[in-house]
Amino acid sequence: MKKYLPLIIAGLLAVLPLIGLSSYWMHILILVIMWSVIGMAWNLLGGYCGQVSFGHAAFFGVGAYTAGILYNKLGVSAWWGLPLSIMVVTLFALVIGYICLRLKGPFFALGTLAMGVILxxxxxxxxxxxxxxxxxxIRERTWIEKTWYFYIxxxxxxxxxFLVKKVIESKLGYYFVAIREDQDAAESLGINTTLYKTIALSLSAIITGLAGAFYTNYMGYIDPKIVFALHDISIVTIMVVMVGGVATFWGPFVGAVIMVFLAELIxxxxxxxxxxxxxxxxxxIVIIIFLPNGIVGDLPKLKKLLRMGKAA
Amino acid sequence: MSMLEVKGVSRFFGGLAALTDISFGVEKGEILGLIGPNGAGKTTMFNVVNGFYPPSRGEVYFNQKKISGLKPHQICKMGVARTFQVVRPLQRMSVLDNVIASAFLRVKSRAQAEEIAFETIKFTGLYDDRDVISKGLPLGKRKKLEIARALATHPEMLLLDESFAGLNPTELDESIGIIRRIKERGITIMIIEHHMKVIMAISDRIVVLSYGQKLAEGTPHEIGNNPLVIEAYLGEAESA
Structure with missing residues (x-):
């Protein structure tokens, strides 16, 4: 059952548009899924490899602008921004990584924060x-309906x-976690920490950039304050993962659901x-104090609390 | 040529000389004990061999290749693994996962890494604790885990930094057994240890450091009767 859970959820989501949701609800769903993509990307670098980035808007924005500039300057469909953003974002990730990955812990976080603002x-x-x-x-929208955007x-x-799952279960994943737990010990066990941190950053950046390129196509309008936003992109990315569960497969998804709904509710x-x-x-603050591992990470604790509530 | 060759190594921290012109060799297949009073520079010596600190002067050779100046991960890949005095397991990983992570150095697939890891934890007597998260492991087992992680990288040479400190007598005997068996496998060992009985019993040769300088080198018997060593450990002869 557990093995098929991703397939079941993907299947359920795939048939969801068929029940005829309103345009507003489709929009919410698309946002939830987009944020889980960004959350998964951040989780790979911040959750598993322990390199907490406060500048993921940098990659989101570069992806978004790759698509936007392609359309605006070259007159090509902004959808080409998705494949092209992989290359462009990798390039940016390597440069940002070269500068920031020599920093550790909070210094890395501040370095990436600065990068987001600089971009x-x-x-x-x-x-x-x-x-x-x-x-x-983007003056000519591909579809008026939201269904196709949803499927994309x-x-x-x-x-x-599946990329994150494959990576985490392989040698790369073990190396990422080893680096998170103790960088010096990892280094002395033969792990080229600089190389593997760069790989984690690049993978994370590519996925975030793809979400950015999708955003341009979906929303049809981007400007620097939206796609390079510190609060609305970089910080919300961290929150999605923190609320959902750091270094868990489902954390980013749960976090995205909560954060998007909460934003709408507020x-x-x-x-x-x-x-x-x-x-x-x-x-x-509440999450950090009571559920430091997020909702998915602290699920056993959460269940216990709920049971206690019922008994009382 | 010895397997590991330390040639005229000095290491300064600012104005402080932690190591001054140290030279010695470790022969293939032997256990070399590195002893000395607190602050003698033993762990610094390990950090130089292992690549954490490049030597300020001098060179280190392993199998005739110069390793000083390389990074720790490169040195480990060449076959020198180490443990830490302050145990540093990957805290939020299980014992098995800890060992798998280091086994990946020589193999690509997870199945192969698992095979090496299982073999290693059986060898070090950690099999029953394989699913325990290493944060919750008692000290004795964490020390064993350190050894297991280093072994899983399939080293030719193992640097053990106080693997016996803080162990109870039973654990001590177990660990001595493990180290003897590591030697039987043909792995060369350099070991830092304060426990004199242990070091005298297992070492083939001993190098004594004091205040960053090499005080003496020889068999346990020679070291035990060396007046300089006795003085360094017990104070001057007159006051004794």
Missing amino acids: RVMAENLTTITEGDLGIM ILILAALAF RTIPKLGAAHHTFFGILL
Whole structure:
């Protein structure tokens, strides 16, 4: 049963559009799946390899802009941004990795945070390429309906899920976790920590970039403040994984469901809606104190708490 | 030529000389004990051989190849594995996974790595604890796990940093047994140890360090009767 769980969930999601959901609900579903893709990507680097990045917006934005610029400057369909973003994002990941991966722990986090901000400022100012703050608009949308967008992101999510699973169960996965647990010990066990951290970063960046390229196609409009956003992309990415469960297969998915729904829910609260970051902050504090391993990671603990609640 | 050749190695930390012009060799198949009072530079010596610190002066050769200046992972790949004085298991991994992670150095597939890991944990007597998360392991077993992890990289030479410290007498006997069996497998061992009885019993030769300098080198018997060594350990002869 457990072995087939991914297939069952993928199957259920695949038939979901057939029941005739409203456009709004399709949008929510697409966002949930897109965030689980980004969460899975971050989890590979931050959860398994222990390199906590505060700058995943950098890769999301580069992916998004690859698609956007392709359309805007070369007149090619923005969908080509998906395959092309793999190359472009890898290049950026190698450069960012070369600079940031020599830093450890919090210094790495700050380094990546800076990278995200630097890329945003670059996108704002290189107006000849990126159109700056005006942003890039995809004028001819591929589909009006959301169904196909849903299937495309679902396929991306499935690919990302199996990639992460394969990687984690292989030599790479063991090496990533070894690096997370003790970098010096890993090094003395013959693990080329620089190389494997770079691999983790590149894989993570590629998946995030694909989500970014999808975003451009789906939303039809990007600007630097949206796709390179520190709060709305980089921090929310971390929250998705922290809430769901760091270094678990299902954590990013659970986290994405909670974060997207929560964001929507808070938005509907009159007056307080604008302060959604405050609520996210409170949630993060609660999670770190009571469920440090996230909902999936601390599931046994959570079950126990619920049972105690019932008994009382 | 010896298997491991330390040639005129010095290591400075700022103005402090942790090692001064140390030279010695480790022969293939032997157990070489490295002893000395606290702060003598034993662990620094390991860190130089293992690649954590490049020597400030001098060179280290392993199988006639220069290894000083290489990175730890390269040195490990060449066949030198080490354990740490302060045990450093991969805390949130099970015992088996810990050993699998290091077994991957020589093989690609998980099945092969598992095979090496199973063989290694049986050899070190950790088989019954294979599914325990290593954070919760008692010290004696964590020390064994350190040895198992190093062994799983299939080294030609093993550097053991105080693998006996803090063990109870039963564990001590077990560990001595393990080390003798490692030697029988043809693996060369360099060992740092404070436990004099153990070091005298298992070493073929002993190198004594004191204040970063080599004080003496010889068989356990020679070392035990060397006035310089006795002085370094017990103080000056007059006051004794």
